[in-house]
Amino acid sequence: MAASAAGRIGMPLRSREPGSPGVSRTGILATAFMFVCAIYFLLPAWWLVVSSTKGPSTLYASEGFWFSQLHLASNLTGLFSYDGGIYWHWLVNTVLYAGVGALCATLLASAAGYALAKYEFRGRQLAFSIILGGVLVPGTALALPLYLLLSKVSLTNTYWSVFLPSIVSPFGVYLARVYAAAAIPDELIEAGRIDGASEGRIFRTVALRIMSPALVTMFLFQFVAIWNNFFLPLVMLSNTRLYPVTLGLYTWNNQYGQAPQLVSYVIIGSLISVIPLVIAFLCLQRFWKSGLAAGSVQL
Amino acid sequence: MAVDRQQIPVAGTRPGTRRAAAGQRGRRRGGRAPVMFLAPFGVLFALFFLLPIGYAIYESLLKVRVSGLGLGPGSTATVFAGFSNYSQAFTDPSFQQGVERVLLFGVVQIPVMLVFATILALLLDSVAVRFKRFFRLAFFLPYGIPGVIAAILWSFLYLPGLSPIVAALRSTGFGTVNFLGTSSVLWSIANIVTWEYTGYNMLIIYAGLQAIPADLYEAGRLDGASEWKVATRIKLPMVSSSLVLTAVFSIIGTLQLFSEPQVLRAITSDISSSYTPNLLSYTQAFTANNPNYAAAVAVVLAIGTFILSFGFLRLVQRRGAGA
Numbered sequence: 001m002a003a004s005a006a007g008r009i010g011m012p013l014r015s016r017e018p019g020s021p022g023v024s025r026t027g028i029l030a031t032a033f034m035f036v037c038a039i040y041f042l043l044p045a046w047w048l049v050v051s052s053t054k055g056p057s058t059l060y061a062s063e064g065f066w067f068s069q070l071h072l073a074s075n076l077t078g079l080f081s082y083d084g085g086i087y088w089h090w091l092v093n094t095v096l097y098a099g100v101g102a103l104c105a106t107l108l109a110s111a112a113g114y115a116l117a118k119y120e121f122r123g124r125q126l127a128f129s130i131i132l133g134g135v136l137v138p139g140t141a142l143a144l145p146l147y148l149l150l151s152k153v154s155l156t157n158t159y160w161s162v163f164l165p166s167i168v169s170p171f172g173v174y175l176a177r178v179y180a181a182a183a184i185p186d187e188l189i190e191a192g193r194i195d196g197a198s199e200g201r202i203f204r205t206v207a208l209r210i211m212s213p214a215l216v217t218m219f220l221f222q223f224v225a226i227w228n229n230f231f232l233p234l235v236m237l238s239n240t241r242l243y244p245v246t247l248g249l250y251t252w253n254n255q256y257g258q259a260p261q262l263v264s265y266v267i268i269g270s271l272i273s274v275i276p277l278v279i280a281f282l283c284l285q286r287f288w289k290s291g292l293a294a295g296s297v298q299l
Numbered sequence: 300m301a302v303d304r305q306q307i308p309v310a311g312t313r314p315g316t317r318r319a320a321a322g323q324r325g326r327r328r329g330g331r332a333p334v335m336f337l338a339p340f341g342v343l344f345a346l347f348f349l350l351p352i353g354y355a356i357y358e359s360l361l362k363v364r365v366s367g368l369g370l371g372p373g374s375t376a377t378v379f380a381g382f383s384n385y386s387q388a389f390t391d392p393s394f395q396q397g398v399e400r401v402l403l404f405g406v407v408q409i410p411v412m413l414v415f416a417t418i419l420a421l422l423l424d425s426v427a428v429r430f431k432r433f434f435r436l437a438f439f440l441p442y443g444i445p446g447v448i449a450a451i452l453w454s455f456l457y458l459p460g461l462s463p464i465v466a467a468l469r470s471t472g473f474g475t476v477n478f479l480g481t482s483s484v485l486w487s488i489a490n491i492v493t494w495e496y497t498g499y500n501m502l503i504i505y506a507g508l509q510a511i512p513a514d515l516y517e518a519g520r521l522d523g524a525s526e527w528k529v530a531t532r533i534k535l536p537m538v539s540s541s542l543v544l545t546a547v548f549s550i551i552g553t554l555q556l557f558s559e560p561q562v563l564r565a566i567t568s569d570i571s572s573s574y575t576p577n578l579l580s581y582t583q584a585f586t587a588n589n590p591n592y593a594a595a596v597a598v599v600l601a602i603g604t605f606i607l608s609f610g611f612l613r614l615v616q617r618r619g620a621g622a
Contacts (some may be wrong), residue, residue: 017617027427038437064463108340115336126533136608140555145355165347199332230447230558246447253451254565278443
């Protein structure tokens, strides 16, 4: 948004000189450098794609960066049928933890951020400071204490033990507050009150709509945070049916000494689990950019 | 806190004076509404953020005392131990080595990654480079892959016998390169982290660059500044807040280093069970069955992270204010 908003509110966007730069020597050098960097970032992913099509024998014996004897179908059936099709469970769990979790986190954080931005009440500053402190305390530092705590109330090894901690997003509250403070005019809230709308209704119909670009950013952030948080499910869960994909593949990766076919399953399982995400990510890139810009100007 | 209000998105509203004038009038109203809005988050935040911190501190002050041979019921008792778990942490060589290791890692990896990300962002923002859309997508792609899976993927690329990289290096005359040796494995981990997060940091910096108004450049160019000067004198200072953000996130992430070494442990014996502070606390809780000590390590780590990232923020802000 920062960039596009700048355009909308009348800041002149940079004009690029047309023509000549493409042929300049520094331009060619810079583009070549960028190509080398692109190879660095893409090659491991390419290896993953290529290797997921290989059978157990060619995986070790053939050129790693090129195809040899397609075994994609047998790898896929193997992946989805191994251990009673547990990979399906992992996929569904991941959607629950990261998808539903990020959705809940976004709603909670937007309400909290809205309250902190648009109301004055005692302890507002204190509440915001504490939440901001929470941004600097990373999830991994909390996983172990959480485990100790939840094991006292026998809540470990349940869906909730991973889900509930995941829907708390202090950074989301911070983003929501920044955005709500800047984007929601007080007159609009006041107008809603004059029309007799309740505070909850104003929030649902006015605030949430205006905040929707920020909500997408918050959702993305929390989705990645949950999806990346490996420590929490690792300490909490022992029932493999409750695992998210990451933890499941990690356990397979540790077992392939006993079951060599697992190498292929880890490879193709990794590929399958990241494809939807990578596509979603690349499509939603502009939301990252805008949200990050909004967050960093305030820092 | 240098805040440029102009850059904050204002989705179709009129910024500025009218709002400021209307300002306070609308605010105090609403009765219990703010509490209702804050409560759901607040309760969960208290339960799953504050309470565990408190509980970890409490646990860290206890100790299991074993009497006799430690057999049978009643031979172990949990007793108040004061700060003994903490003094144990500060004298534990494996904890110290772990801390030194992540600090060394951070001192090298964070600047390398951020300089790399900044260069890529500046190049993407410059007029000279082509295929920008492709590059932006290519650089950002690794961020879509979660840390554990990235670590698993790279572990295959480090593994002799499976890795085409090891094979390629051998066939081009570099001999058998060991990515998993005592001295090299830390940098192999650094490579995984750099691979994953450079594109993400680049995007943060790039977003900052895109938000700089064009007239600033025009002014610089008219004064005869070269591209290099424009980049270092105008662009970089303007995105300093983005750089601070990336640095703070990186510091926090580095001190928490866990999944990458934990994954690589499957294929190398050169990563000990106390390789990083988080690994130590994990091992202490689940293998050594010493949750009290694990809690103390977790508390020290959390406080250390907080102090370092907060201290860094203060440091740059003060310098920014002084300039």
